[in-house]
Amino acid sequence: GAGVSQTPSNKVTEKGKYVELRCDPISGHTALYWYRQSLGQGPEFLIYFQGTGAADDSGLPNDRFFAVRPEGSVSTLKIQRTERGDSAVYLCASSPGLAGGGILGETQYFGPGTRLLVL
């Protein structure tokens, strides 16, 4: 079956520009996550959706970062006024989000990532 897909696979932009990164989760998964991975580091949590709502956005670094998931499926991560320090691989993951079970034990399935380079 189809896994998590992310577009674009690569994005080059100039400092100060706005970018949108898209994630298509596995069909039927209600939980969706965004992470950021800098070179040589492990991924860092940004935001988690349960359905349409952001259940935890504590990892967003500042108010230039925003994410939406209006219909509970596809999600878009939006970065305003990009800075060179935003350059990284942005990863999306999804999990079933089983009711009542929480997400602590669920396996998250990752997409291939979007490599963002801010010049």
Place this chain on the structure above:
Amino acid sequence: GNSVTQMEGPVTLSEEAFLTINCTYTATGYPSLFWYVQYPGEGLQLLLKATKADDKGSNKGFEATYRKETTSFHLEKGSVQVSDSAVYFCALGGKLIFGQGTELSVKP
């Protein structure tokens, strides 16, 4: 807060050698523990997981046991292959908290 500390790499081994990659954690409650692997040019994929103390996760010859008393989840494999060359990440469940990754290179 919750955190994961992982053995630094890179680790270079000869084929058929024994592998251990250390992982220790700090956590409130009892979250699940995971090992993810990133093969060259590919995305992160789950290698194995354990959901409670004393659970052993295993897959592809790799094993790790959830040790509450030592707060550890060390990854082991008895005989590595060249195809195991990858970056391995230990992670704490929920909004996943990852270690910094350990690069493994296996030489023929």
